[in-house]
Structures are given as structure tokens and as C-alpha cells.
Amino acid sequence: MRITCPICGERDRREFYYRGAALDRPDPETGQEAWGDYVYLRDNPAGRTRDLWYHEAGCGSWLVVERDTVSHSVLDVALALDADA
Amino acid sequence: MRFSGLRVLKEGLTGNRGWTPHWRDPEPKSEYDIIIIGGGGHGLSTAYYLARTHGLRNIAVLEKGYIGGGNVGRNTTIVRANYFLPGNSEFYSHSLKLWEGLEQDLNYNVMHSQRGIINLFHSDGQRDAAARRGNAMINQGDDAVLLDRDGVRRFAPYLDFDNLRFPIYGGLYHKRGGTARHDAVAWGYARGADSRGVDLIQNCEVTGIDIEGGAVRGVQTTRGAIRAGKVGIVVAGRSSQVAAMAGMRLPVESHVLQAFVTEGLKPVIDQVITFGMGHFYISQSDKGGLVFGGDIDMYASYAARGNLPAVEHVMEAGMTLMPMIGKAKVLRSWGGIMDMTPDGSPVIDQTGIDGLFLNCGWNYGGFKAVPASGDCFAHLIATGRPHPTATGFRLDRFRTGHGILDEEGTGAQHNLH
Numbered sequence: 392m393r394i395t396c397p398i399c400g401e402r403d404r405r406e407f408y409y410r411g412a413a414l415d416r417p418d419p420e421t422g423q424e425a426w427g428d429y430v431y432l433r434d435n436p437a438g439r440t441r442d443l444w445y446h447e448a449g450c451g452s453w454l455v456v457e458r459d460t461v462s463h464s465v466l467d468v469a470l471a472l473d474a475d476a
Numbered sequence: 477m478r479f480s481g482l483r484v485l486k487e488g489l490t491g492n493r494g495w496t497p498h499w500r501d502p503e504p505k506s507e508y509d510i511i512i513i514g515g516g517g518h519g520l521s522t523a524y525y526l527a528r529t530h531g532l533r534n535i536a537v538l539e540k541g542y543i544g545g546g547n548v549g550r551n552t553t554i555v556r557a558n559y560f561l562p563g564n565s566e567f568y569s570h571s572l573k574l575w576e577g578l579e580q581d582l583n584y585n586v587m588h589s590q591r592g593i594i595n596l597f598h599s600d601g602q603r604d605a606a607a608r609r610g611n612a613m614i615n616q617g618d619d620a621v622l623l624d625r626d627g628v629r630r631f632a633p634y635l636d637f638d639n640l641r642f643p644i645y646g647g648l649y650h651k652r653g654g655t656a657r658h659d660a661v662a663w664g665y666a667r668g669a670d671s672r673g674v675d676l677i678q679n680c681e682v683t684g685i686d687i688e689g690g691a692v693r694g695v696q697t698t699r700g701a702i703r704a705g706k707v708g709i710v711v712a713g714r715s716s717q718v719a720a721m722a723g724m725r726l727p728v729e730s731h732v733l734q735a736f737v738t739e740g741l742k743p744v745i746d747q748v749i750t751f752g753m754g755h756f757y758i759s760q761s762d763k764g765g766l767v768f769g770g771d772i773d774m775y776a777s778y779a780a781r782g783n784l785p786a787v788e789h790v791m792e793a794g795m796t797l798m799p800m801i802g803k804a805k806v807l808r809s810w811g812g813i814m815d816m817t818p819d820g821s822p823v824i825d826q827t828g829i830d831g832l833f834l835n836c837g838w839n840y841g842g843f844k845a846v847p848a849s850g851d852c853f854a855h856l857i858a859t860g861r862p863h864p865t866a867t868g869f870r871l872d873r874f875r876t877g878h879g880i881l882d883e884e885g886t887g888a889q890h891n892l893h
Binding site for chain 1: 714727776875890891
């Protein structure tokens with residue numbers, strides 16, 4: 392699996408740390424239920440998903456990677472700063 | 477048909493013509509009292525204990541593929557009860573006791589081999605942690621012996637004891653741990669359930685769960701609708717998809733775990749050995765192949781095959797620990813899809829929908845749990861109350877934060893187990 396970092400270009404998967412699903416962070420005041428869902432519950436799709444990767448051995452950027460969990464193909468990569476995550 | 481030594485002898489002398497299929501291949505009926513979704517190890521054992529322990533008969537197990545074709549046939553077959561936390565400890569202890577009586581109970585040779593497990597440690601801190609774990613195991617009524625270097629050397633002289641980076645300080649020896657023939661476990665439970673009247677329906681994929689007024693009414697399948705007042709979901713690897721049919725989101729992320737087997741060799745590794753400084757565990761099958769594995773690939777996946785970085789890590793860890801295996805040729809590798817939960821522990825619970833029960837989240841430790849998971853899930857389905865050894869596996873522990881079962885102590889967060 393190779394991921395194309397918007398800053399560094401195409402790199403081996405080993406350069407990246409996987410964080411998990413890219414989710415919208417709830418408002419701090421939304422209460423325990425929303426935060427419990429955000430921290431623990433996952434759609435966990437078999438197919439297209441968006442997750443957060445950290446370019447640990449590269450530029451140190453957080454990336455939102457759109458990929459397919461069944462085929463392992465990487466479809467799109469954006470800086471988390473720019474992504475509407 | 478009962479298996480016995482005499483029967484084997486008789487069949488051997490008469491051309492093995494008297495053996496019959498181990499289970500029927502029935503058409504699904506339009507209604508059952510209980511439907512178990514998933515004909516893996518846990519689903520089959522659930523159906524078996526529903527019939528055997530609770531005397532229930534009108535049960536179907538729905539399997540989208542074939543019996544033994546999922547994770548129950550894709551693991552490294554290790555059976556152990558070396559857990560530490562209350563909530564886990566009593567459950568795996570219960571499971572190991574069921575394993576110890578399983579072959580007699582099922583009248584089936586599952587090749588359960590209590591060859592012992594040695595968890596190696598490589599520092600003073602790890603020795604303290606091993607001693608603490610061993611004490612917890614003994615307090616639970618199971619067995620543990622803390623071995624020093626020479627103690628480990630007596631069992632496994634081939635290890636690289638003086639590895640410069642990771643010298644071996646000793647190991648925690650769990651004598652009653654070992655392995656079992658994974659396929660035979662599925663077949664034995666399938667046969668046991670079938671002979672007690674359970675319908676095992678293969679090639680039958682559940683496509684929907686019917687819920688009316690907050691209660692489950694049945695399921696939709698590729699072989700038609702089937703009604704039932706109680707439905708159990710036991711589909712590790714696909715738990716999120718099946719639960720979504722009931723409108724649920726689970727605290728589960730699916731990951732791929734790879735395992736490997738070499739060509740057959742003469743007996744060389746007598747126990748199960750685990751490396752304390754890298755993710756690597758190994759045993760030798762009765763056929764002679766070295767069976768080993770490591771960590772998950774560490775990203776969400778349903779591919780049932782892994783990538784090379786995890787392969788490389790496992791091979792490196794193996795070579796660091798026991799260089800002698802370097803010339804063995806790897807014959808096969810495979811990947812299974814694991815339900816990873818935030819705290820690394822499973823769920824056996826009700827769902828908030830009447831009659832719908834959930835068994836999921838076995839992470840990479842489901843095989844050894846097959847007997848107790850079935851026994852406890854059957855107990856929950858039959859009585860509506862959790863089994864005494866499985867009261868900790870609650871679905872709501874993440875939402876409430878109460879009763880988190882983080883055995884590794886790394887934090888109850890996805891991607892840390």
C-alpha cells in the first residue's frame with residue numbers, strides 16, 4: 392500500500408502512522424452521548440472509508456486518506472488542515 | 477454415529493465404508509425459536525450449548541459461506557487462560573475448563589494438546605509484570621510458573637538467549653495452555669449441534685433483520701425470510717455490517733491479522749513460544765508445520781489478506797528470537813478479519829432491541845474463547861441473564877466508561893490494541 396502525501400509525494404505505507412476514522416469532532420458542550428459516539432462508535436465500512444494518517448517518517452503532516460478497505464486501494468489524500476474533517 | 481477406538485478399527489478393516497456425513501444439509505424452515513447468525517466457532521458452540529445445556533431444539537444457524545470457512549479455520553490455534561483482569565480472567569478460565577472436557581463432551585477429536593505456553597520476558601520490568609500476571613492466574617485457580625533463563629533453556633534450548641538487543645531473562649510458563657485443531661473444533665461443534673436437532677444452514681447470507689415495535693421478528697436471507705423471536709449475531713469480522721441491519725453502530729473497527737505456516741519439519745518446537753519484545757508467537761502443528769503470527773496490520777481492512785510490512789515484522793521477530801527457523805520455507809500465509817474493540821475485550825450482551833443479542837469484538841483472541849463464548853451466549857439467550865463468568869462483556873461499558881476491560885493497559889481507544 393502506498394500513500395501519496397500532498398507534500399512529499401508517493402511514499403511507502405511504512406512511513407505513516409494510522410490513527411483511525413476521520414470524524415467530525417463534536418461541540419464540547421454536546422454532552423456525554425455525542426462524545427461517547429465520537430470516541431468509540433464506528434461505521435466501520437467494508438468499502439470506501441476516510442481515515443486519518445500521520446506522515447511520521449516524512450513531513451509530519453496529518454492526512455485524510457480516502458481508501459477502500461476491501462481492495463486496499465488509496466483513492467484520495469488531502470492535508471487534514473484543508474480537509475473538511 | 478459415535479466415534480470410538482473400536483469403531484476406527486472396524487472401519488479400517490472394512491474399507492472405511494461406514495462413515496457418514498457429520499451433519500445434515502437441511503432446507504431452512506420458515507420459522508425457528510432461535511436464529512444464530514454466523515456459523516463460525518462461536519455461533520456453532522452457541523447453538524450446541526443452547527441445545528445441550530438448555531434443552532432447546534428449534535434452532536437454526538445461518539452461515540453465509542460454509543462451516544469452518546471463516547476465522548475459526550484461519551488462526552494460530554492457541555488455547556490459554558493467562559488473563560489478568562477480573563472480568564476476563566474468570567471467563568478464559570471457564571473456557572479452558574470447557575476445552576479440557578471438550579473431546580469427551582463432543583465425542584470428537586479436536587486434538588486439544590496442552591503442550592504448555594511460554595511467554596518470554598526480556599527485562600526486569602517485564603519479569604515483574606510476568607510475575608504479577610502469573611499470580612493473577614494462580615489466584616483465578618489456573619496455573620503459572622515463573623521460569624528463569626535456565627528454566628526456559630530446558631524447554632527451548634534453540635532460542636537466542638544472548639541476543640544483544642533482546643536477551644531472554646526468563647518466561648512465564650502456563651502448563652495447561654496449548655493448541656487445538658481449529659477445523660475439528662468447528663466440525664465437532666457442528667456435529668454436536670446437528671445431532672441435537674439444530675439446523676445448520678450454509679450458503680445462507682442474512683440481508684436484513686426484521687424489527688417491529690422494538691422487538692426482533694426474524695431475518696431476511698438469500699434463501700428467503702425466516703421468522704424467529706430470538707436472534708443472536710455472532711459474525712466477528714462482519715459485526716458492523718450485520719449490526720447496521722438492526723440500526724446499530726458498534727465500538728468495532730475491522731483489521732486484518734496475518735498468520736503463516738512453514739513446510740512440515742521434524743518435531744522441534746514442543747510448546748507455544750511467544751516473544752516479549754516484538755509481536756511473534758509460534759507453535760508446531762502435529763503435521764510438522766511451524767504455525768506463527770504477529771500483530772494486526774494496523775489499519776482498518778476487510779481484505780482478508782495483509783500487506784508486506786507486517787509480514788516483514790513477523791519474520792524479523794521470529795529470526796531475532798529463534799534463528800534456527802531461518803531455513804524453513806513458508807508455505808502459506810493468510811489473513812483473517814478481526815473485530816477490534818477500543819479496550820481489546822469482547823462484547824456478549826443484549827442490544828436494547830427485544831430478542832436481539834450480540835456477541836462480537838473478539839479482537840485477535842477469539843479461538844480460545846470458542847467454548848465459553850458459546851456457553852455464555854447460550855446462557856444469555858436462553859435465560860435473559862449474563863452468565864456469571866461473562867458479566868463484564870457489556871456493550872455499554874464504552875459509553876459509560878464503567879467496566880472497561882483494557883488487559884494491555886494501553887488505554888481504551890481504537891487503534892491501541
